[in-house]
Amino acid sequence: MLRILLCAAALAAWAAGTEVLYGSYRSSFPPPSEIRVPAQGAAGDMFALAFGARRLFADVWFIRLMQYFGTPELDKVKEAAAHEESPEPGHHHHHHSIEGGKYAEFQARALHVLEIDPGFTMAALYGAGSLAFNLGKPREAQAVLEYALKYSPKNWKYLNMLAALGYYKNAEAPQAVADALAPILKDPDCPVMLKQQAAFLNKKIGNYSAAAAIYADIAATSRDIAYVRNAELQLARLTEKAGQ
């Protein structure tokens, strides 16, 4: 009798546990049908889902994205060798031959980070910023932001970034783009690439004090040595200019 009672209690408790949360739980992550896996990534994604480690695997995909963008494309290496070095290469120091580089998988890889962890704001801003400002693909950048907005519709950083993209795409008005980017720069989620872009735009329109403030912020807060060195160099140049 005791055994039957125990079994009944166990079943009732187990069902109660499921019942209690069945109606209240809704996953905040994209459904599996939305996950498009770039080459050689299926096993990683399976682990991400099976061990509840979406954030960790999104980090891994983000590192892969940066490595992909930091690896020179073969045809562009040859091209770059024949060209003069720009004073502020691609507004993104350690990414080789970015201007005109194809990086055909970039958008898919950037989207994949968000498919795994749609809350990875920095990755969305980095992906959209790189696509628009470094690769000259504002439409692809917009698609990345629109996907991110689907899961974070109230994220003002995405909305500001979309506005910046709009100005960049239609009028090429650097002042408007810089103004739209300005509020994002103070946020911890802002990628250093975007800060550098904003500093560059401010410099271009003659707003040297704003550019200097952004470079000073990059030099003080970034852990990326390439960006820090460039920021220090730009700061020195701006100081020199101000002294003249």
Added chain:
Amino acid sequence: MKKLLAAALVVAENSFRESVRNKFFTLFAVFAFTAIYASVLAGVMAVDQEARVLGDFGLALMELTALAYALFNASSVLLKEAETKTIYLVFSRPVPRWAYLSGKLAGALLTTAFMLAVMGFMHLALLKLRGFGIPQGYAWALTGSFMKLAVITSFAFFVALFSTSAVSTLVISGVLWTAGHFIAETRFLAEKGSGLGAVALKAAIWLIPNFQLFNARDAAGAACSLPPVAFLSAVVWVAAAYFAALGLLERKEF
């Protein structure tokens, strides 16, 4: 009643002490420390996202390490006590089976909590060393990990009482752990599907605990906090596995 509760506490205390003295525990602690240190390398690769990567890697690794130990402990502790005849000594005294099982389970959960606390301390020290503060929602992430581990440990106790070996307990519990993280996807497929497959998936949803509910370390910002329903579910699932295990233990003859 007080005497019986005291007996359960003594069993829990002994179980905890045994675990802490166990060489495997030390091995896991060393492993966790080494692996967390290795995460520094991954952090360096992430440049400006080092803090996030270090935080995520450490939390995931802590959970997996604690899971490995918790499952190993739960799957072998009752078998070992039966093999070494220690269980006969316990039951020769006025210790009821419910008190013995609850003591063993409490000891295992205490060990898990202790492991998470030690590894959490090591992880935070590592983050501090790298110049970072405590990640947002850290306490919630650890609490969620503990709740997942509590459910799976109690389930492993239940499985250990009918499975033929510790390995089969580990495999069955491992499958449940994986399936528990797939509930959202299973639900999506069940809602989209039709026929027998959809019915099977719906049945699976009712049988498998939803570990994603406790997965605060995968959530961001304000979503990190665990809802009250998560605590309630964890309690009833642990209780259900305990009652089921007790039902099996009552049937055993020692």
